[in-house]
Each structure stands twice: as structure tokens, then as C-alpha cells.
Amino acid sequence: MTTTSADNQRTESEDNAASVDTAAVNPHKSEPGDNEQDLRGRRRLSGPRQWFAGLTQLTNRAATIAAVILALLLSAAVTTALVLSHNIFEHEATEQAARVARESAQTSIPAVLSYDFNSIDTEFAKAGGYLTGSFRDDFAKLASGVIIPAAHRDSIITKATVSESSVVSATADRVVLLVFLNQETTSSAYQGQRLDGSRIRVGMASVDGQWLISEITPL
Template sequence: MTTPETTQSHTDEKPSIEHIAERRDESRSGHRQIPPARTWRDGRTVLAVLAALLVASATTAGVLGWRIHRDGATDRAAAAALAAGQQYAVVLTSIDASHIDRDFAAIDAGATGAFKQMYAQSAVQLQPLLVQARSVSKGRVLSASVQSASRERVVLMMFVDAEVTNATTTGPRVDRSRILMTMDDVDGRWLASEVEIL
């Protein structure tokens, strides 16, 4: 027969010292089992993060590769336009009245767009004046730099000296010019579309 005193003693029974020690050992050892469902979720989370990092790395590498390719193409365009522009500046400022038709043809061949049309119109009036004055001009590029560049258009700044002689002067004079020239890629050739003397 169970007495109230017996029931109370079972209810208020405290864990034994051995039981408390076992719990402490279990806590210190760290061997508590993680439920399988949680482990699977953690594994999927890690895989998802790794996949995202791989995608981000691949995207970054692709963007960097495209930028390097783009910048390389622009650099090559700038170098080609700079070389062509310097040659054309010499052509533009080197005219000899004794073979003016050949010189004007060379200027026309190196031009495009609005500048080609403008020069063709002014050449009609300029040519007889140069022949009459027996003018000779020899151009020389002192320095040149790229102001802006893309794969299709490059803007150049050049400092040019032109030594000019004609029938009205006793000796040569030097004309110094600062030329802003826009070069366009036309079917693989760099041609002057705008020329401004500053």
C-alpha cells in the first residue's frame, strides 16, 4: 500500500550524484547526436553557397575577360589611328604647286565624311591661288597624342610645323599649328572625318 509519504518522496526525488556526473561528461565530450534531417539541410546549404560562389566567380572572370579584350581592341585602334593621323597631318600640310593635283588627290584619299566634302569644295578655290603663288609647304609633326578612343573613332591632338615658301617671300617661314583631328575606321582604313586648326 502506498502512503502519502511514499508518493511525496518519489515526486521530490532528486537526481543522484552519478546521474549528474554522467550529464556533465556527455556535455563536455560534445558527442551529442545531430538529427539526420538537420545534417541534410546543412549539407544542402553548403552546396548551395558553393554553387553560388562558383557562378559568381565564373561571371566575374567572364566580365574581366571581356573588359581586357575590349580594352585591348581599343588600344590597338588608338595606336593605328595615331600612326595614320600623323601621316595624314604631314600630307595635309605638305603641298607643292608643281604637282598640286597629286597632293590634293592624296588629301582627298585620306579624308571621309564632312571633312572630305568641305575640303573638296575649298580646293576648287585654293588650287589656283597656290599655283599662282608657286607655294611650297613641308609639314612636320612635332608631337601627337590620343584625346579619346573607341574601336571605331579616335580623336587626336597634334602640334605641326609647316615650312612655307612662295613667290612673295624672300625666305621660308614656319607656320605652327595645333590640329585636333578625328579619325574614323572606314572599312579597315583610318580616315580623317574632322580637322580643326586651333
């Protein structure tokens, strides 16, 4: 009986020592319930983190799209401004061309269509300076072949004046005018002075900064 009691005491002592050793090795060992609480806590924390991460990506994407749209709008605005500026410049250039060409026609048309048989040779030589292109050559042929001989033969003196003119069409370097003329003519072929009215279509072309006649067509 004594031996058994001693053995039982040794066994209890060893068990207590083992318990102490286990506690010393794993002093923070958690219970099963603690693991579940930690997992739920991590899940609660991961939800907002994912939400904020998604929000950040969405914000970055929206900022990129907004930047692209802004760049496109700026490009369109610049293009529109350039087009409008070009159109305004063209419009102003056309208006100026029409005005200057019309003013030039007031002087050049009477100089070309007026003549005196006493000085027609020199007058028509000067008149060529108001003309340009193929019309200059055509007019020279008409003058030498028809107008000058008839003027000498019939002692013709004619004076042309522009009574009115209007712009038919215009660009920066070409203007077409409708011109109303009055012509006073004396000739040995008939008695007294004759007054004629007529309409002509006149083409004006810009050549080296001067507006010259490129066409005269009776209407």
C-alpha cells in the same frame, strides 16, 4: 460429513485445473510492473531515434543550403571572370587602336596638308584617300574653292611635318589626337621661306581596317 469432504476435494481439484488452464492459455502474461518497464525502455529508445532523425534532416538541409551557396558563388565567379576578360580585351583593343591611329596620322596628315602649286590638283586627289565621312566632302570643297586657286595664284609650296602628337581620347574604332605641326612655306606673295608652327585637333576613324582622318580642327 463424508459427502462434504468429497465435495471440498472436488472444488479444490476444479480450482487447480482452472489455474493450470489459465497458465496454459497465457503462459507469458506479464505483471503490471513489466508493462511500465517496457514503456520506459521504449521511451529511452525513441529519444535517440528522434535526435538522429532530426540531425539527419538538419544535415540534409545544410547540404542543400551549401549547394545553393556554392552554385551562387560559382556563378558570381564566372560572371566576374567574363567581365574582367571583356574589360581586358577592350583595354587592349583601345591601346592598339591609339597606337595604330597615331602611327597613321604621322603619314596621312603631312600628305593632306602639304602641296605644291605645280602638282596640287593631282596631290589633292590622292589626299582624299586619307579622309573619310563628311570631312572628306568638306575638304574637297575647301580645296577646290580656296586652296587650289590661291596656290596657283601665289605659287605656294608648303611642306607640313608632325613634330609631336598625343592621344586625347580613344576607343576601338575612334581616336582623337592633339598634333603639333611645323610648316615650311614659300610663296610669291612674300620673300624667302616662312616657318610656322601650329596645333590641330585630329579625329581618326577606323574604316575597313584603315585609320582615316575624320576631322581637322585648328587650335
